[in-house]
Amino acid sequence: MSSEVIFGNAQIVTVDRVFAGSVIVQDGVIADIHEGATLPRGAIDCEGDYLTPGLVELHTDNLERHMQPRPSVDWPHDAAIIAHDAELAGAGITTVFDAMRIGSINSGKTRYERYARPLASEMLALRDQGMLKISHFLHLRAEICSETLAEELAEFGPADRVGLVSLMDHTPGQRQFRDLSKLKAYVMGKNNLSEDEWLDHIAHLTEMRARFGDMHEQAAVDHARRYGALLASHDDTTADHVEKSAGYGIKLAEFPTTREAAEACHRHGIAVMMGAPNLIRGASHSGNVSAAELAEAGLLDIISSDYVPAALLLSAYRLGQMWNDLPRAIATVTANPAEAAGLQDRGRIEQGLRGDVLRLSVAGGTPRLRGVWSRGLRVA
Structure with missing residues (x-):
């Protein structure tokens, strides 16, 4: 019909x-x-x-929030996916790249168990059954500082609608958490760690990065090419970080933490994506560069809702007021992310x-x- x-x-x-x-x-x-x-x-x-x-969202952690609405509470995945899909539709998002952590830590007190492969299969099954309102692609957040990244990447293939792979290096003392005091407050609060457990956690992650980091980074680059997915950097902080990203052929930078990095991205033809909550609040919750500063400097190309789906449309409208140019602002949440992801339709x-x-x-x-x-x- x-x-x-x-x-x-x-x-x-x-x-x-x-x-x-x-x-x-x-x-x-x-x-x-x-x-x-x-x-x-x-x-x-x-x-x-x-x-x-319709809005195009490249990076949202919203699905994970529905999967675990409270610490240690695991919600049924089908119900979580359907609720997440409905929430995004209600926020005006018609295309989403659902972020899933890939790369686990099986030792130490702060462990992260693998979940991406079964969750992706459930997502794709619901899509095939016509149960979802909007268009879903997978965004694999490749945790370089982990123990199992390479083997988890191998579980995905070109048929899995992996649209984006981002290189996530959360080694303490660099990138997003250069300020260890902010990382300490976040990790200790989230995981209820003692001072000694916090120090053990830092040492464990640092050792893990030294043992697996370079191998995991190359594996993520290689598998992204195998999937036919866009490869993105995450939390670039220095011009050297951006130089390395450019060497991998990266064309999207998620949340650069400094103006220096954003300027370097533009010199290399790398699109800069910042978080809507950062723009609306006027500051990064981690103390990094503000999205508004980059927008005023002409260094902002794409907005992501990050952890607040409803923020995406609001941030675009605020940008329209800042720039006195609504079409340019709306493009940061529609045409620009679609183009970056290779979606020409x-x-x-x-x-x-x-x-x-x-x-x-x-x-x-x-x-x-x-x-x-x-x-x-x-x-x-």
Whole structure:
């Protein structure tokens, strides 16, 4: 059966302008766009609301929050995935790269057990059954400082929809946690460690990085190529970090921690992604460079919701105000992440692309979603 949905009397946000018009989506694809504040027969009257592409999220830890809503509470995975999917749809996200930690620690007090392979299989099964509202890809967060990364990477293949592999090096005293006092507060609070246990934890991770780090980093690079996935760096801090990333052919930097690193990324043609919570709060929770500083310097390309799905749309609107350029800001959560991930079929309101569309208004400086469509089907 064919399907059609028409949006009329809308302010359409494209990559370079905003104009009054209507959009026709047929069989999940944008079939036509007409300029003019008219209301075609059978159209949804958008009442002058904005019509934007669906949001594209490259890095979110939200699924893990649904899997473990409280420490030591393991929620049924099918239910967690479906709840996560619905929450993202309700936040206007129509394409997501679900972050899953890969690489485990089986020794010491602060252990991290493997979970990515079975979780990915459950995710893909639900997708195949038509149980999910939006488009899901896998994002493997490759923990370099772990014991099992290489063998876990080998469990995935090109058929698994792995869209992104990020090199995550959480060795104490560098990158995100250069300030050991902040890492200490985070780890001791989360794991209820004593002072001696904290010192043992630091020593254990440092030894693990020395033993496995270089091998794991190369394995992640090699497997990302085997999957056909985008390879990303994470928490680049220095120009030397970025130089190494460029040598691997990396084209996306997740959350560089300093302006120096962001500037180096742009010199190498690497897109810079920052967290929406950082932008909205005006600061990084780890004490690193603020997203607003990079945005004002022209060094911000992509926004990720990170740990707050609803922050993605709000951050884009705030950027639009900062830049006085709504199309440029919306592109940081639509066209730019889609392009970085190699998805040429979405992220823009253009004829022939996926009918992933948001209707939104603005109240008191805050965007309000009034409808979310994925492939022309209303999902929120």
